Amino acid sequence: LTNNLHLLLPQPGWHEALRAMTRDTGTVLAIDETHTHVVGHGGATRRFGLEPDIVTIGKSIAGGVPLGAYGLIESLAEEIDVKRKGVAATGGTLFGNPLSMAAARATLTRVLTLEAYDHTTSLGARLADGIEVAIRDSGLPWTAQRFGPRSGHWYGAEPRTGQQALALRDKLLTVTQRIWMANRGVWEALPGAGPTMAVAAREADVDFYLDAYASFLRAVAE
Template identity: 40%
Template sequence: MIPAFLAAERARFLAEHPRSVAMAKAAAAVWRGGAPMHWMNDWASPSPIFAAQGVGAQVTDVDGRLYDDFCLGDTPAMFGHGDASVAAAVADQARRGAGFMLPTASAVIVGKLLAERFGLPLWQAATTASDANRAAIRWARAVTQRPVIVVFDGCYHGMVEDAFVALSDGVATMKPGLLGQVHDLTATTRVVPFNDLEALEAALASGDVAAVLAEPVMTNCGMILPEPGFHDALRRLSRDAGTLLVIDETHTMSTGPGGYTKAHGLEPDIFVLGKAVAGGVPAAVWGVTAELSARMDEAQQQIGPGQSGIGTTLSGNALAMAAMRAMLSEVMTDAAYARMLAGAARLVAGLEGVIAARGLPWSVVHVGARVELVFASNPPKNAAAMRKVLDHDRVEALHLWLINRGVLIAPFHTMMLVSPVTDDAAIDRLVAAIDGFAIATREA
């Protein structure tokens, strides 16, 4: 059933997107794989959708087709496309210079806004969350003089080689997708199941772990929520082991104005935030405690001046600072989050209604404005369990079905994001489309 279903939906897509199909063929002559970035080919559609513009929570493609956007660039546009405040700030700064390798007045304001919002007093800028996570790992190793980091099975922290380790039948292995890696990362990266405190304690026991790098809610292998008490124990165990705790909130910033960390009282040594903080302008930030900053100063003094290999000349550029200033002061407001969370609640209720009405063995998981549909009655508590219920064919079929009905969700598993400008009608259309999919594939 699913193969025939997919064949029909692919044919429909090709018939309804002639300009995107033509542009994909033209792009293949100049872009390897037919797109500027290979992830642009990771959608379920048989050809990439070429975007024309995004306004609010909708995207129009080059064929003139309009989509309700619940992907939102996989988070950079979490507060909507084309925000007027960000557009004005970026345009103004671009006229005055995009980057100088010098700080600007906006940098001072951005730093104060970050400290007030997230609680950590001292900050650094990066161009992506990948860069920020790399910096966090390097500094953790420098200040602790320890070689090992711990990550959770199923994690993704950007293009950070150290985190490309997973469990295969309980054994740590490098992920097969890590191309060109010549070093065995399992020598310096330990991986444990999420929510498994016994495994975490064992991984920390040898006293050689510089940092634990974690999302507070796992969002990259299907959404996995922490068990009650997990984060308190994670913080206690890491402190007892002399290990730094790095919390990556690139996705879980959807929780509230101060992220999951503020909402749940977490106490990271390093806090990483990317994507949404600059409204789509490439930028990320990472904050540290005063105590850790002092230890970083000591480590820096020991090596003296020179290249550290941490950071790039584009990090903290004037354009990014202008965008972050607008986002933090005008866009990422309490009122915006209230609208997002209300919309997410409506989406969760709608999806749960479909599941109940159709008697489906599915469930819904969410963190703040981020919602995940899971093709299992009971949401898995770790990545190994999630892998067992991840039906790749069904996921692909759902994605393509939604695309053909004017809805975009993140192309990875079944994650949806509600923005403050997503209206109730769009949420209802998404729920109706998923209900239609459930009916169409009932026997598959």
């Protein structure tokens, strides 16, 4: 799953083949959930049933307070166990920062709940449905993206590879959309990644976005 190339989802069997290949070659498999843990409780790792050796996560895990975290399988964790002698040292000035720890606990136990993920996923479906309708009504040969609370569009048919996704990029259109949406009260923080539903978002917010989005597509089609 890539992010800088919009929502390029893995093809069926891709992750299974990757895991088998890494095990056959003794390669450590690391999954970065920084941009994907928003897709559901347990992130993309749980959603796709992945079995990584290392998981990294950051950004919204602490609700805006700076924090990064990682998880390891037992055999790797033993290599950085500070209670053992002769192992790799790990530490840092801000490791275990009390503010970050408190923010993460509050975020994970009170904000990013199962109910919250159900809410954002429902809004994501509403958003993706609206994007599909706007594309169809405009007559543009674009394709809507859909992955839990995240959505967006491709400037053409859905690609299967990173190379195909790269060929679909249109910097001028992306920048123009960002300006268009900003002038209508919508700030596209990462237009290349597509919109993501926040826990605090409501159906009215989705509809507001879709109104501005549909007007942009109509202008492009003209």
